[in-house]
Amino acid sequence: MDRFSWANGLLEINETLVIQQRGVRLYDGDDKAKLDVGVVLLTTHRLIWRDIKNHECCISMPLSQIIFFEEQAAGIGKSAKIVIHLHPVPANKEPGPYQHSKFSYIKLSFKEHGQIEFFRRLSEEMTQRRWENTPASQPMPTGMGTQAGRTRAVGIVGIERKIEEKRKETDKNISEVRISLKAKEMVEVSRSIANKIKDKQGDITEDETIRFKSYLLSMGIANPVTRETHGSGTHYHMQLAKQLGDMLQAPLEERGGMMSLTEVYCLVNRARGMELLSPEDLLNACKMFESLKLPVRLRVFDSGVMVVQLQSHSEEEMIASALDNVSEKGSLTAEEFAKLLGLSVLLSKERLLLAEKMGHLCRDDSVEGLRFYPNLF
Amino acid sequence: MSFEWPWQYNFPPFFTLQPNADTRQKQLAAWCSLTLSYCRHHKLYTLDVMEAQESPIFNNKKIERKLSMEAIQVVFEELRKKGNLDWLDKNKSRCLVMWRRPEEWGKLIYQWVSRNGMVNTVCTLYELSNGDDTENEEFHGLEEWMLLRSLQALQSEGKAELITMDDSKGVKFF
Known part of the structure; x- marks a missing residue:
């Protein structure tokens, strides 16, 4: 932590902002820093941290100070972290919040996620080393200090660690490539099976087709939007909304333009597989x-039931069909109507209630249950 | 002559208070007219809410539907707003049903009075409701409280004046 200097939070002339992430706590080595949660900013030249409430409280450190860094996965009750190993304090360092520290590394703890993207951008910056090409107007203190002895020791360990890290990274990349290749293969295979099913529809029962379709669907999303990739807050929800808009189109059309939110929840999470989505998100x-402006809409009925429906889904049509069905049968319960349309009882009831609200139907609430009649009044 | 039930009486939703405001309004109007015409047909002047629930008006045994207590109260309240009903007690358990409002009765009586040239004469209440001359009139057999109210309505219009005689009440028409 003693590598940080007080800063004014302004970028230098040649410096550009790369990424920023809210909800980050700093650790001096393994100890929580005496600072609160704040925003961490990665620029082409520096790592900047600013207190979330008190913007005056801002510290920075040149990227050249970094030897290497690694991820530390989240655990139960523990946020994901990035551990950053640092060169010793340069002699001409400006004062900062820590005069001295026994640790030669700091940790960034991501309370509100976003560490994956941050890690990626940090790696990019560290390989590009843009601070060398376009020095900021103010001379940046370099990491290579003059205290030869300590430097060498740390340096060698650092180099060794760097090599080890590189090896790990490659391993990881390879396995990731393998997984994605496999996924692609799987999708290919399932596609060909789907086509085969289409060709000889007769041999396979409707039920089986439906079941297979749902299997296919569960392999659907190749790269789900997660908090790790897109951080928290609005940006995450926006990306998620876009992905949902895409994937819900087909199932919605199949189900007559409307699905209850619980149905959507199950479908989406089955499709995401591992990266489960919370109901709130x-x-x-x-x-x-x-x-x-996506072609799907969230709709909340008066009863509080929430559904996702296609924007093109026409309410008048829905009411008219409810009225037609009820008139034809004389009267209907929500269960009977659900069977007739192949909908869930919940949704069929909402349709009947909507038609009632519009004055096309009326109800008979007796010991036999709730029945709807054409409104003859 | 048996009472003729309206079509709604055999329509099950008639016996469920409708949540849709428009529909409910039409439903209540139908209930009001049924209640009044039923009472008129059977010459009923008072109704007990508890008994009403078991009476054929609100209980259709054929389709096994009855109007709930709560709904009956709503219908009665609606009738009260229209001036066709008066509660007899604070608990709203008994009520007077006026299938004709006092003003309407008053008008009928006054029409009869003018037709028979009885303006500016005095007659007793008994004569009006039970006299031989009124036998073919609709107000024949009208209960005394109802008759009194009707005449009071006429009095406020300046068309009659109630007079208290020795042991009975009389009325003079203008």
């Missing part, structure tokens, strides 16, 4: 459909 994403 799903709802927040759905709430953004309208502002993002």
